[in-house]
């Protein structure tokens with residue numbers, strides 16, 4: 001595989017508040033994820049999963065310790081440099097879909113391409129291809145209000161993968177969906193990981209969903225409690 | 236980057252079309268108010284100067300009293316015919332001198348009566364005040380000297396007393412005087428002060444003094460200066476002669492007034508300009524209020540769109556890109572509002588100028604200024620909300636409900 005992991009956390013902590021009110025959302029995390037992995041993150045509420053995802057997604061920086069993304073120390077980057085890193089390497093899928101409302105599916109998916117400065121024709125082509133990949137080719141001119149929850153989440157996934165990122169982060173992508181829709185989303189993520197080789201890191205509370213992953217990491221009180229690799233997956 | 240900002244801004248504005256329109260309303264009204272006022276104001280100013288020019292700009296009005304304006308006569312002695320004759324003989328460079336004695340009188344013909352202004356003057360009056368005859372004839376120098384019972388009437392008087400009838404050769408009654416209408420003057424319209432210049436009856440001076448006023452007074456001497464003569468110099472000469480004739484000591488102020496129509500023109504246009512300026516200021520204030528409206532809406536919009544901003548930032552939008560998008564939204568709103576305001580204003584000003592009978596004067600300068608100002612309003616009042624949006628923390632923004 002690659003000479004260095006896609007991402008590596010070394011003694012990462014995240015502290016909120018000061019003095020007596022101080023609390024450690026992350027208490028010292030060591031973790032490394034290689035390109036092409038499909039990782040599920042589990043753990044009780046408040047155990048630091050989302051905090052960790054934010055750091056992995058370069059939305060936040062560690063209070064101490066070191067986070068390297070493709071060998072680059074993210075802690076040493078400016079806000080704008082981290083934004084550029086997200087723009088070019090990372091795709092996000094959030095629990096609440098987070099689509100722009102009153103904006104068509106196509107325009108939502110186009111958004112990251114606009115920030116990449118792509119010309120209109122290429123942008124349209126790629127966005128349509130991404131919507132096609134999530135099975136929504138016929139819904140490109142629908143706004144989020146005209147789509148079901150599962151469809152909205154698929155639009156969000158299309159938006160995350162349209163840039164062909166190195167890393168796809170999904171924080172409880174099936175949290176708002178019934179089990180049938182959840183299965184569809186998981187199959188979609190599995191296919192993206194398998195066919196496009198995009199590394200997927202996903203937070204979930206449901207063991208059924210975690211079973212789709214090749215590796216399950218469990219958080220407890222800001223620490224990694226267990227880290228299992230499944231299905232004879234070789235690192 | 237700017238192209239992207241425009242694309243994103245237009246998409247955002249389209250999503251909130253209703254609010255965009257309401258936000259623009261403040262700017263639209265402000266810009267429209269300023270332009271309507273300035274356009275009508277300059278129309279009025281032009282009208283004033285045109286009217287003054289039609290009076291004859293080389294006209295001097297010599298009146299009794301210290302200041303111009305009515306009610307200022309304050310006991311000063313009236314002129315006599317001899318004063319006017321002295322001016323005609325002794326001042327070099329005059330084209331004509333017309334002594335005028337006038338007062339308000341009821342004119343009666345058959346069953347009709349009409350209260351009007353009667354002026355007793357010489358035949359020079361008609362050329363000095365630029366009033367040619369439309370029908371009939373003017374009275375002659377000898378008729379003026381003899382004081383015959385003839386009169387020349389304005390269009391308004393003709394219409395009020397005679398209706399459709401021909402007034403010529405009919406006799407009208409002015410107090411004890413019965414006089415024959417020998418001419419009707421050409422219509423002159425409203426004066427700058429809004430008085431009807433066609434509402435008058437002109438009789439020979441001597442006739443007026445003897446049969447109507449019962450004294451030898453002359454209240455006004457109209458003097459027209461020859462073309463190419465320095466009116467300022469003529470004015471000084473007139474003042475010198477009148478001071479001597481009225482026995483004023485060198486310490487005393489003039490108890491009469493020589494007014495140059497050019498001065499009146501300047502005074503009137505400066506009055507209209509002041510009015511225009513004041514009303515424009517009111518318009519400018521509403522433009523400012525419109526700008527604050529934009530800021531208000533943009534601030535609300537930033538709060539309301541916090542999640543959207545979070546999404547943009549998470550996706551990899553740079554601070555400057557978010558800033559620029561919001562700034563462009565504000566500028567597009569304000570300048571588009573400005574544009575609509577301009578069109579609205581030109582339409583309104585055109586309609587109103589017709590109603591108010593002032594010429595429609597297109598003022599390119601103020602239109603351009605208003606447009607640039609409205610765009611500037613967008614930049615100034617859009618900057619603060621835009622910066623607020625750009626500086627949001629993506630994580631918190633995404634969590635925002």
Ligand SMILES: Nc1ncnc2c1ncn2[C@@H]1O[C@H](COP(=O)(O)OP(=O)(O)OP(=O)(O)O)[C@@H](O)[C@H]1O
Nearest residue numbers: 016017024025043044045046047048049050051052
């Ligand atoms: N901005 C913040 N300020 C203060 N405390 C915070 C902040 N963000 C997170 N925390 C705290 O850090 C801890 C970990 O939060 P985190 O959101 O990572 O939990 P989680 O594992 O994602 O929980 P859940 O499964 O409920 O989403 C929690 O106790 C939370 O209260």
Ligand SMILES: [Mg+2]
Nearest residue numbers: 049050051171
């Ligand atoms: Mg969470």
